[in-house]
Amino acid sequence: MKKLLIVLPLCLLLSGCLTFQKFTFTFDYASGRTEMIYHDIRSQTEVDDKENGIEEDWASLQELVDGGYAKDLDSDVVKPVKAELFQEEKVLSGKKVLEVQLPKAFPSKTALLERLLGNENEAFLIKTINDEIFLFTGSMEVLSANGTILKSPGNNMVVWPADKALFEFTVDQGDVAGESLLPLFLDNENKIKP
Numbered sequence: 001m002k003k004l005l006i007v008l009p010l011c012l013l014l015s016g017c018l019t020f021q022k023f024t025f026t027f028d029y030a031s032g033r034t035e036m037i038y039h040d041i042r043s044q045t046e047v048d049d050k051e052n053g054i055e056e057d058w059a060s061l062q063e064l065v066d067g068g069y070a071k072d073l074d075s076d077v078v079k080p081v082k083a084e085l086f087q088e089e090k091v092l093s094g095k096k097v098l099e100v101q102l103p104k105a106f107p108s109k110t111a112l113l114e115r116l117l118g119n120e121n122e123a124f125l126i127k128t129i130n131d132e133i134f135l136f137t138g139s140m141e142v143l144s145a146n147g148t149i150l151k152s153p154g155n156n157m158v159v160w161p162a163d164k165a166l167f168e169f170t171v172d173q174g175d176v177a178g179e180s181l182l183p184l185f186l187d188n189e190n191k192i193k194p
Contacts, residue, residue: 017043017044017045017057018041018042018043018044018057018060018061018181019041019042019044019173019176019178020038020039020040020041020042020093020094020173020176021039021040021042021091021172021173021176022038022039022040022143022170022171022172022173023036023037023038023039023140023170023171023173024036024037024039024168024169024170025037025116025117025167025168025169025170026166026167026168027100027112027113027116027166027167027168028165028166029103029109029112029164029165029166029167030103030165030166031099032099032100032101032102032103033097033098033099033100034078034097034098034099034100034116035095035096035097036095036096036098037093037094037095038093038094038095039088039091039093040088040091040092040093040176040180041061041085041091041092041093041094041180041181042176042177042178042179042180042181043057043058043178043179043181044177044178044179045057045178045179054179054181054184055184057181058181058184061085061094061181062188064083065083065084065085065094066083067080067083069083069096070083073098075101076101077100077101077102077115078098078099078100078101078115078116079098079099079100079101080096080097080098081097081098081099082095082096082097083095083096083097085185087182087185087186090182091180091182092180092181092182092185098116100112100116108128109128109133109162109164110126110127110128110133113126113133113135113167114126123137123138123139123140124136124137124138125138128162131161131162132159132160132161132162133147133159133160133161133162133164133167134157134158134159135147135157135158135159135160135169136155136156136157137155137156137157137158137169137171138155138156139154139155139156139174140156140171140172140173140174141156141171141172141174142156142157142158142169142170142171143170143171143172144168144169144170145158145168145169145170146160146164146166146167146168146169147159147160147164147167147169148160156171
């Protein structure tokens with residue numbers, strides 16, 4: 001269950017939990033621009049309250065997109081730029097864009113990446129070892145990265161040289177159950193259009 005808690009702080013204690021299939025992260029150290037894309041957002045609800053849980057998860061997701069994702073950010077350090085939901089083939093995906101105001105003010109790139117990814121998932125571990133930056137993703141498979149991808153029987157990781165300025169990776173959680181929120185998104189889009 002721990003690996004299913006990647007999406008922002010989206011878990012809802014009473015009715016359900018939002019999760020997603022894949023996560024894509026891009027960070028440009030030179031500009032401070034950060035993009036996080038959550039592919040195939042789903043509601044994991046209890047069987048006995050499935051309908052209400054899905055509606056509550058949808059409402060929570062809309063609240064996050066409408067600015068809730070930024071409430072814990074200090075805009076002098078990490079400025080929220082935008083968040084949006086969109087249809088990606090036959091699934092609902094979401095993207096948030098942040099801008100780190102002074103990337104070089106952080107003590108290290110590792111500290112900065114920890115700040116950006118630390119709120120996303122406790123399973124991400126970032127370390128600098130011998131002038132290389134390691135991202136450990138646990139059991140989440142690394143689908144792509146602009147660094148070296150390494151796999152062991154129990155872990156997946158990406159390694160970048162310490163002087164790297166652009167960090168990109170996509171991870172997959174494996175089989176993620178739950179109900180797609182795409183129908184609610186499409187209903188909402190149809191209500192907005194005249």
